[in-house]
Amino acid sequence: MATNTENTTDVTTVERFFDHRTRERWLRRGLYGIAGLLLVFLWIPLAVMVFLSVAQNASTLFPFEGFTLQHYAATFSDPGLMMALFNSAQVATVAACIATVLGVLASFALARREFPLKSAFRTFGILPMIVPGVVLGIALLIYFRTLLSAIPVVGDLFVPGFLTLVLTHSVYGFPFVLLIVSARLYTFDEQLEEAARDLGASPLETFRDVTLPIIAPAVGAGFLFAWIRSFEDFIRAFFTKGTMDVLTTAMFSMIKYGAAPKMNAISAFIVLVIAILLAVAMNLGNVTQYVAGGPDE
Amino acid sequence: MAASTDTNNRSLLRTARGKLALTAGPSTIWLGLLLLAPLTFMVTVSFMNINEAYNIVWQPSLDNYGQLTGPGLPWESSFWNTAFMESLLLSYVIAIVTTVMCFSLAFPLAYLLARKGGRVFKVVIFLVLLPFFTMYLVRAYSWLLMFGPNGVLNATLLKLGMISEPLAVFNFGVPAIIVGLTHAYFPYMLLSLYASLDGIDFSLVEAARDLGASRPAVLKDVILPLALPGIISGSLFVFVPSLGAFITPRFLGQGKVLMIGQLIEERINSLYAIGYGSAGSMFIVLTIVVAFALAFRYVDVDELGGV
Numbered sequence: 043m044a045t046n047t048e049n050t051t052d053v054t055t056v057e058r059f060f061d062h063r064t065r066e067r068w069l070r071r072g073l074y075g076i077a078g079l080l081l082v083f084l085w086i087p088l089a090v091m092v093f094l095s096v097a098q099n100a101s102t103l104f105p106f107e108g109f110t111l112q113h114y115a116a117t118f119s120d121p122g123l124m125m126a127l128f129n130s131a132q133v134a135t136v137a138a139c140i141a142t143v144l145g146v147l148a149s150f151a152l153a154r155r156e157f158p159l160k161s162a163f164r165t166f167g168i169l170p171m172i173v174p175g176v177v178l179g180i181a182l183l184i185y186f187r188t189l190l191s192a193i194p195v196v197g198d199l200f201v202p203g204f205l206t207l208v209l210t211h212s213v214y215g216f217p218f219v220l221l222i223v224s225a226r227l228y229t230f231d232e233q234l235e236e237a238a239r240d241l242g243a244s245p246l247e248t249f250r251d252v253t254l255p256i257i258a259p260a261v262g263a264g265f266l267f268a269w270i271r272s273f274e275d276f277i278r279a280f281f282t283k284g285t286m287d288v289l290t291t292a293m294f295s296m297i298k299y300g301a302a303p304k305m306n307a308i309s310a311f312i313v314l315v316i317a318i319l320l321a322v323a324m325n326l327g328n329v330t331q332y333v334a335g336g337p338d339e
Numbered sequence: 340m341a342a343s344t345d346t347n348n349r350s351l352l353r354t355a356r357g358k359l360a361l362t363a364g365p366s367t368i369w370l371g372l373l374l375l376a377p378l379t380f381m382v383t384v385s386f387m388n389i390n391e392a393y394n395i396v397w398q399p400s401l402d403n404y405g406q407l408t409g410p411g412l413p414w415e416s417s418f419w420n421t422a423f424m425e426s427l428l429l430s431y432v433i434a435i436v437t438t439v440m441c442f443s444l445a446f447p448l449a450y451l452l453a454r455k456g457g458r459v460f461k462v463v464i465f466l467v468l469l470p471f472f473t474m475y476l477v478r479a480y481s482w483l484l485m486f487g488p489n490g491v492l493n494a495t496l497l498k499l500g501m502i503s504e505p506l507a508v509f510n511f512g513v514p515a516i517i518v519g520l521t522h523a524y525f526p527y528m529l530l531s532l533y534a535s536l537d538g539i540d541f542s543l544v545e546a547a548r549d550l551g552a553s554r555p556a557v558l559k560d561v562i563l564p565l566a567l568p569g570i571i572s573g574s575l576f577v578f579v580p581s582l583g584a585f586i587t588p589r590f591l592g593q594g595k596v597l598m599i600g601q602l603i604e605e606r607i608n609s610l611y612a613i614g615y616g617s618a619g620s621m622f623i624v625l626t627i628v629v630a631f632a633l634a635f636r637y638v639d640v641d642e643l644g645g646v
Contacts, residue, residue, distance in 0.1 A: 076447040077463070083444075084470045084522065087481035090491050094484065101484070102494050144366040151363035155355070163363060170374055172627070174583030176600040177381075177620045178374075184384060184613050185377035188395065213373045216366065274474040277585050281607070290476050297480060297590070306484075309477040316473050320465070 088313060095306035117307040126292035133204065133279075133288060134272035137211035141268040144212075145219025146261055152220070153227035171217040179281030182210050186282065202284030210282045214275060215268030222267065226260035266323045270316065378624075381617045389614035403618035423602060427622055430599040433513065433588075434581035437520040441528040441577045442570065444521070449532035449569075450562075454541065471526035476586055479519055483590045486515040511593035519587040527576035535569025536562075571634045578630060583623050599623065 094100055095114070098107035117123060148167055152160070170178065183202065190200035199205055234256070238248040254261075276290035283291055289308075296305050388400040408424055411417040418424070448467075452460055470478060485491045486509055493505040508514050539562070547557045563570070585600040592598070603619040606612040 073447055073451045077451050080444055080448050080525075081463070081466055084467060084525070087478070087485050087522070088470055088473065091477075091481040091484055102489050103491050104494050104498050140369075144369055147362045148366040151359060155359050155362065157359055157363070163367070166370060166375075167366065170370070172579065173374075173378075174580055174600070174623055174627075176583045176585050176603060177623055178377075180603065180607055180616050180620055181377040181381040182373070183607070184617065185380050187611075188384075188613065189380055209373055213370065216370070220366075270472060274472075274476070276474075276476045280604075290474065293476055293480075294586075297483070302484075305480060309474070309480060312477055313469075313473050317469055320469055320472050 091306055092310040092313065094302075095310040100303035100306055113303040113307040114311075117304045117311075120304060122287070123289075123292055123296075123304065123308065126287045126289045129204075129286060130273050130289040133207045133211060134269045136208045137272045138215055138265050138268040140208070140212035141215035141219050142261060142265045145216050145264055145268070146223050146257075148216075148220050149223035149227055152224045153230075154232075167220045168217045170213045175275070175277035178214070179210075179278040182206070182278070183281040202282050203286050206282045206284065207279055207286065207288065210278050211272035211275065214278055215271050218267040218271060219261075219264035222264040223257060223260045226257050230256060263323050266319060270319060274316075381620060384613055385617035385621050387614070389612075393611050393613055395613070403614035404621075406615060407618055407622075422597070423599070423619065426597045426599050426602050429513075429596070430582055430584075431626075433516055433520065433598065434578050434584075436517050437524065437581045438528075438574050438577045440517065440521045441525050442532075442574065445525060445529040445532050445573070449529050449536050452533050453536035453539065467526055467529060470522070475523060478523055479586045479590045482515065482519045482522065482587075485509075486511055486518075486591060487593075511591055512595055513592075515591040516584075516588050516596060516598075519591045520581045520584060523584075523587060524577040524580060528573035531573030531576060532566060532569040535566045535572075539565045567637065571637060575630060575634055579627050582626060 090103070094103070096109050096111065097103075098110050099105065100113060148163075151157070152164060152167075157163075173181075186200045186202055186206050191197045193200075230253075234252055235248050238252045239245070243251065274290065276294060279288050280291055280294070287295075293305060293308065384395060385403050386399055386401070388396040388398040388402060390396050407421065409417045409419065409421045413419075419428070448463075452463060483490075487493070488505040488510055490509060492509040493502075496502045496509075497505065543561055543565075544557055547561050548554075552560065583600045584598055585604055588596055588598040588601055592601075599619065599622065603616050606619075607616040
């Protein structure tokens with residue numbers, strides 16, 4: 043500091059005062075410091091929330107009135123909330139299944155086939171991830187409610203409810219499966235499949251016995267991501283849910299009516315569940331790649 | 340019957356066309372019906388006449404747009420003088436500030452991760468990703484606890500005696516929304532930056548240093564140009580969802596701030612005003628199209644990674 047004020051013109055003189063290594067070390071410490079502060083920023087609100095979920099005083103830290111598990115007990119005995127949780131799990135499972143089947147097939151088209159408009163196909167496949175939730179939600183709501191519901195006979199199917207939720211989330215989850223599975227297929231040694239074919243296996247046998255076991259972890263991770271995306275989505279569900287409540291929409295109405303104690307407990311519980319799922323997904327494959335990655339690993 | 344399906348499958352798998360139809364076909368149809376068709380329908384609705392009962396009258400009209408903007412033309416101030424246009428401009432400002440915040444916070448960490456790797460890397464990535472994958476609603480809610488006149492931030496500072504009355508900056512409003520959005524989308528920026536920084540050959544950095552370039556010069560002339568694809572894709576990933584945000588401004592604005600997503604949602608959910616909703620959404624869609632078109636001028640599509 044003192045050196046800086048004494049010497050403003052000649053930088054090299056300043057540099058001579060510091061050993062190269064010392065400077066490197068301080069620079070590195072600075073970077074680590076920033077990284078640490080960032081992690082604090084990311085974690086502090088969640089930590090406070092988890093803390094409040096076991097505190098008697100549920101909405102703010104002071105005055106602290108002691109620990110309790112009663113908020114959890116109240117949360118898990120709330121029939122409306124548990125029903126919504128069950129609905130969410132159901133919607134997420136069906137939607138993720140659809141997204142996985144479609145996504146795995148499309149990944150084969152991307153990684154194995156050459157066809158015109160391939161890059162357009164890829165962009166199209168990733169679009170559900172890019173279109174903001176408000177826009178996708180409203181577009182689907184108007185489509186279901188105004189256009190499809192007017193069709194005779196089958197129209198009733200598209201009155202917003204379970205089916206429309208599943209359809210919405212199957213579209214939303216698709217890009218995640220596509221990105222993860224196609225990334226795996228790009229790095230896959232195709233000669234293994236050729237060898238199996240040369241040895242007399244049918245295409246289906248080759249797929250079942252060679253290809254599937256190799257891409258299985260990526261398929262699993264893709265399913266998991268599509269599932270989490272559906273489970274945690276609020277805005278798309280908010281528009282296409284009709285009268286059915288999923289967990290996020292039930293939580294949203296809870297906050298509107300100011301039920302913070304249950305909100306803390308259910309939120310803390312979700313953080314825990316997601317932590318476990320994420321740890322599993324990270325062991326199945328390269329998660330970083332899935333969120334920001336492209337075809338080249 | 341079963342046998343004939345089987346032979347069908349076989350012949351489907353034998354020809355290149357059949358294979359393509361089997362792999363790319365189902366998702367094309369699915370997305371065509373549930374993504375392209377709804378979006379096309381929304382564009383159409385936005386240009387149609389909507390009657391008082393919010394039914395579509397199949398007559399082309401610009402009325403839906405007319406009720407969003409004020410009278411006059413874009414260069415007249417009356418054009419911008421409506422709740423919707425004000426909210427649109429505010430949303431742009433919030434989304435841009437959020438993007439800049441995310442970039443300045445994520446860059447040092449992404450740089451560190453790209454240079455380090457190893458076990459520390461895996462732990463840090465886990466710690467960053469966990470809040471990210473936690474329900475978006477939960478994260479917005481956790482900031483709801485932090486902000487506000489009686490929120491954790493103000494309460495703690497009061498308790499510690501560092502302030503004597505609640506600070507306005509920790510109350511609900513634009514700063515709170517920006518913090519919430521930064522928290523929500525920061526990992527997108529981090530991972531995009533990391534993906535492009537990770538590909539950099541750091542011996543280039545050392546070479547530049549050896550040749551006498553100062554640290555800021557290396558950052559400006561070597562690292563930033565090489566990281567450009569990540570910067571651009573990260574910015575898109577933060578800017579686009581911030582612009583259409585709903586939950587975060589709803590929780591952290593507490594009615595004092597209205598972003599465009601809230602305005603559209605309110606009209607759709609309370610009145611089912613499909614004309615207003617469709618036309619309003621078009622502003623978001625158009626902005627995204629322009630943003631991506633601009634991005635593609637500077638970066639190759641493939642370099643954008645997930646995009």
